[in-house]
Amino acid sequence: MLESATPVTPVTFPPAFLWGAATSAYQIEGAVREDGRTPSIWDTFSHTPGKTAGGDTGDIAVDHYHRYRDDVALMKDLGLGAYRFSISWPRVQPTGRGPAVQRGLDFYRRLVDELLAAGIKPAVTLYHWDLPQELEDAGGWPERDTAYRFAEYAQIVGEALGDRVEQWITLNEPWCAAFLGYASGVHAPGRTDPAAALRAAHHLNLAHGLGTVALRSVMPARNSVAISLNTSVVRPLSQNPADLAAARKIDDLSGGIFHGPILHGAYPQSLLEATAPVSDWSYVQDGDLGQIRQPIDAICLNYYTPTVVSAADA
Template identity: 80%
Template sequence: MSQIEGAVREGGRTPSIWDTFSHTPGRTAGGDHGDIAVDHYHRYREDVALMADLGLNAYRFSVSWSRVQPTGRGPAVQVGLDFYRRLVDDLLEHNIQPAVTLYHWDLPQELEDAGGWPERETALRFAEYAQLVGDALGDRVEHWITLNEPWCSAFLGYGSGVHAPGRTDPAASLRAAHHLNLGHGLAVSALRSVMPTRNQIAVSLNSSVVRPLSQDPADLAAVRRIDDLANGVFHGPMLHGAYPASLLADTASVTDWSFVQDGDLAAAKAPLNALGLNYYTPALVSAAPGKVAGPRAD
């Protein structure tokens, strides 16, 4: 939500990984950051009025974790929750259905300092945060999304380093992917424990259709490997309760997957009401170096 909210130091909010990342020289184009953005925090009433004028009947927004739970632990800051309460009430008054996304990449910096998504503790903290928000808004918000594009969080944030927090550690990216899966499942269960049964819970994945550059056997094998990393790493646990065996085999030289504990995959497969697909372009891949195009991220 800090993508549009601004007000990054108001109401007890603390820095997220994107605040830190965007204020690091050379990380963003022109040194741009989200300190003000479109100032939705102060202008939400004007924004909702514009939505109503446009005839919109739904608005999907993301909650800023560090606005609600600045350290990523402990009780919620009520002034932070109050902003989202006011936003939801204003939307409903204009007959616009709110849809809440709990995580759109802005991990509280304090949790990143403790290891971030590669650490199991972050998944547990995410479930706690989900319960706080669900308890505050679940009586009026029927549509919920746990994670937005966890592929980006894991592989762009901890693998290539082009997204916050900017780390380049392949093993950490796989650990992050697992703990995002776990955190998602635990959050689904936490939400259901505090919300009406009518509420709908989903996750948004930037899934990709993976196609070979040619019918060469090497390119076909590359398609399978990329499909595992682009899709199977999240589809498998969330929808089927297991990672693709080929993914585990292909990444054995990077990690031994010992961080997957008993019960994790069952937790990750918490029942969903819907699956959000953020689809941009196909991924055209080849075994030849320098000819791989992965999923887009927005």
């Protein structure tokens, strides 16, 4: 009989630990033209030929907008204790400005009520990449005004759901929104402008700070506010100085650009120096870093893989 070389230690979780599932609005809701909803950047992007595999779109998705009661019943059958979902900004505030569409908010009110009745704790993400297309037409995240529009939207949703939802996340993976959306162009809105990506990153940080203040102004003090970051461990391929320097740059661009201002009220000096050929960071105004560094209750970590970095070949 074979015996394990090392004893197996059982993994235990604290009694209050919640097992749950997570989605984003555009991935599951469908109903993209119902009850006042207008296009987001992902509607536009997915309907652009060649941008998605097989030309797939979120027009119907899994039809969660109409089937949410069945979906919550499935969650209950699975024994989930929590469900994290995102709000569709263009369903609530179609132009990204002005008053809310109550029909859009009513969907999320019904969803939250259904979750609570099933004994499932709701957690809300305010932004999971579906910027209203009209805001992108006005410049999108590279424009400072978008951060102020987000704060207005955050207050609207906080007022509507803050009495029943205790866990709030301002932004999901702002790195993806900034760099995949505005630098590499593989995510919506599909732009390829590195300088715009850096501006977008700063304005997403600013949106987080402004949104945190907006939420706390309208919600009970018991509610928690967090941000979700897709941070990875960055490792140099070797201890060669060139590899070490390359890993430092990637660590700054993937993590420090968000951790720095959110947790410490400053961007890493090494980040500013490395990106100087692309951006002078003049869009960082007096008071921005203090506004970004708001007290938060948690940082959510979406961890996928480590990142191994080497210097580019000469």
